[in-house]
Amino acid sequence: MRAVVQRVSRAAVEVEGETVGSIGRGLLVLLGVGGEDTELDAVVLADKIAGLRVFPDEGGRMNRSVGEVGGSVLVVSQFTLLADLRRGRRPSFAGAADPVVAAPLVEAFAAVVVGAGIPVAMGRFGAHMDVDLVNEGPVTIVVEVIRGKLV
Numbered sequence: 504m505r506a507v508v509q510r511v512s513r514a515a516v517e518v519e520g521e522t523v524g525s526i527g528r529g530l531l532v533l534l535g536v537g538g539e540d541t542e543l544d545a546v547v548l549a550d551k552i553a554g555l556r557v558f559p560d561e562g563g564r565m566n567r568s569v570g571e572v573g574g575s576v577l578v579v580s581q582f583t584l585l586a587d588l589r590r591g592r593r594p595s596f597a598g599a600a601d602p603v604v605a606a607p608l609v610e611a612f613a614a615v616v617v618g619a620g621i622p623v624a625m626g627r628f629g630a631h632m633d634v635d636l637v638n639e640g641p642v643t644i645v646v647e648v649i650r651g652k653l654v
Contacts, residue, residue: 504544504608505584507533510557510642514577516626517633524624529574531636534612535584536605537598543651545608549615551653552576557642570621578616579626579634580609602629
């Protein structure tokens, strides 16, 4: 399971012109689920992101988590994060999980974040989405979990 995490001052996701999820200050998480991923991967990744200290403290150092600053998380499923570019010029998405597997793992990820006391907004799984964000910093981090371990 792979995530691109961006610290944002605001972010929103639209489907067919309708805003389906939005947050103020917090984290935008673009979440890719692989075919081998499990609920354990979702739990480990969500726990790491919920506690990620990427917000500034009083001294300006990245020392606060999203929960500590009263922020929210916007989760957007993005199978293209699992693109395989090793052959040719067209990405292969064969490593991405089937939607029947991926959708519950995206929900499990979100549930762990909510369980940590952090408000969560969601994109719409499987839809064509337009994501609007203001990356604060900019701060962008890639996090990956394979077989329950951070890599």
